[in-house]
Amino acid sequence: MKKCYKCGLKGVVYLPQYRIAFCKEHYLEWYSRRVEETIKEFHMFTRESRVLVAVSGGKDSLSLWDVLYRLGYKADGLYIDLGIGEYSERSRIVCERFAQTRGLELHVLSLGEAIATIPEIKRLEKRPPCSFCGQLKRYYMNRFAKEKGYSILATGHNLDDESATLFSNLLAWNMDYLARQFPLLPEGKGFVRRVKPLFKLSEKENALYAFLGGIEYVEEECPFAEGASSIGYKKVLSQLEEESPGTKLRFYMDFLRRLHPLLKAQEVELRHCSICGEPTTGEVCSLCRLRERLSSKTLSSSPSS
Amino acid sequence: MKVRVVYRGQVKELHFEGERVRVMDVLKVMGLSKEYAFVVRGEEILEEREFLRDGEELRVVNAISGGRGYF
Ligand SMILES: [Zn+2]
Ligand SMILES: [Zn+2]
Numbered sequence: 001m002k003k004c005y006k007c008g009l010k011g012v013v014y015l016p017q018y019r020i021a022f023c024k025e026h027y028l029e030w031y032s033r034r035v036e037e038t039i040k041e042f043h044m045f046t047r048e049s050r051v052l053v054a055v056s057g058g059k060d061s062l063s064l065w066d067v068l069y070r071l072g073y074k075a076d077g078l079y080i081d082l083g084i085g086e087y088s089e090r091s092r093i094v095c096e097r098f099a100q101t102r103g104l105e106l107h108v109l110s111l112g113e114a115i116a117t118i119p120e121i122k123r124l125e126k127r128p129p130c131s132f133c134g135q136l137k138r139y140y141m142n143r144f145a146k147e148k149g150y151s152i153l154a155t156g157h158n159l160d161d162e163s164a165t166l167f168s169n170l171l172a173w174n175m176d177y178l179a180r181q182f183p184l185l186p187e188g189k190g191f192v193r194r195v196k197p198l199f200k201l202s203e204k205e206n207a208l209y210a211f212l213g214g215i216e217y218v219e220e221e222c223p224f225a226e227g228a229s230s231i232g233y234k235k236v237l238s239q240l241e242e243e244s245p246g247t248k249l250r251f252y253m254d255f256l257r258r259l260h261p262l263l264k265a266q267e268v269e270l271r272h273c274s275i276c277g278e279p280t281t282g283e284v285c286s287l288c289r290l291r292e293r294l295s296s297k298t299l300s301s302s303p304s305s
Numbered sequence: 306m307k308v309r310v311v312y313r314g315q316v317k318e319l320h321f322e323g324e325r326v327r328v329m330d331v332l333k334v335m336g337l338s339k340e341y342a343f344v345v346r347g348e349e350i351l352e353e354r355e356f357l358r359d360g361e362e363l364r365v366v367n368a369i370s371g372g373r374g375y376f
């Protein structure tokens with residue numbers, strides 16, 4: 001292992017795309033600086049902003065919360081309990097312990113109380129769980145942030161997430177999704193500002209930060225994520241990365257620089273859902289429609305149970 | 306030789322022919338790449354070319370995760 005680029009001590013982490021090594025202390029410093037630079041470059045938020053970090057108990061979101069806290073940002077956490085048995089239980093405990101040891105505020109929103117748990121919805125939905133789960137989380141994160149007066153919603157999306165999404169959107173030439181893929185989605189029309197401060201850091205860089213920073217996180221995958229297509233894209237990209245370090249970052253940054261400015265998201269007319277008031281394209285939002293289907297299912301199945 | 310590997314909360318025992326087994330061999334048999342995974346002995350992150358000790362316990366961290374529902 002090369003010596004630490006900063007202090008000359010034995011390196012513990014080597015970053016191939018930059019061809020440098022760091023000792024533990026200077027890796028943690030490099031990581032925080034990278035996050036801070038990203039926040040400033042994209043004008044994501046300031047130290048005065050009230051930030052809500054969506055935490056899942058995994059390495060990315062907890063590393064994000066940790067680094068924001070260490071950098072002196074005002075960041076509280078939101079854990080959405082999806083009701084996926086032991087997995088959700090353990091994830092919640094990990095988030096609670098994280099918050100407690102740092103004296104941070106964690107909000108917990110139970111999906112089961114708000115609408116229904118993921119396993120309950122899965123019985124009714126034909127779509128893959130990751131698809132409706134993501135939609136539910138986005139709905140409740142946004143709604144919760146607004147209700148509690150947070151102006152910024154930060155998520156732990158990393159470089160692998162973003163480049164895999166970009167890859168899949170390009171394969172399908174999904175122009176509208178491509179136009180909406182950006183590390184900052186501005187507030188307005190019923191949405192709070194959404195930001196991804198970790199989008200330049202790879203999954204491994206986040207896992208290394210969590211490991212070296214002594215952050216306890218849940219390593220197990222969500223039991224419903226088995227065979228999610230994003231894993232396949234991530235593996236393909238990591239093969240390219242291995243042959244040519246820096247490929248993922250270049251792929252994504254050049255997209256932002258060269259293609260994204262040419263794209264225009266389709267203007268969609270948004271109005272307030274007539275039931276819950278959240279932004280939607282139709283009369284009733286998809287979440288309220290799901291809620292209706294859930295309640296009619298319970299009504300129709302109750303006599304037999 | 307054999308090593309015990311803690312991986313995503315589970316313990317696996319890995320057997321190898323011969324005694325000169327490197328960290329990268331562990332990743333290889335587990336179907337993982339150094340691009341997204343690393344091997345830990347105690348508090349120490351091991352380099353891919355380091356040799357393993359017979360019977361030791363290691364932790365393998367796989368950073369790749371899927372299906373967070375684009376959270
Ligand atoms: Zn150093
Ligand atoms: Zn609604």
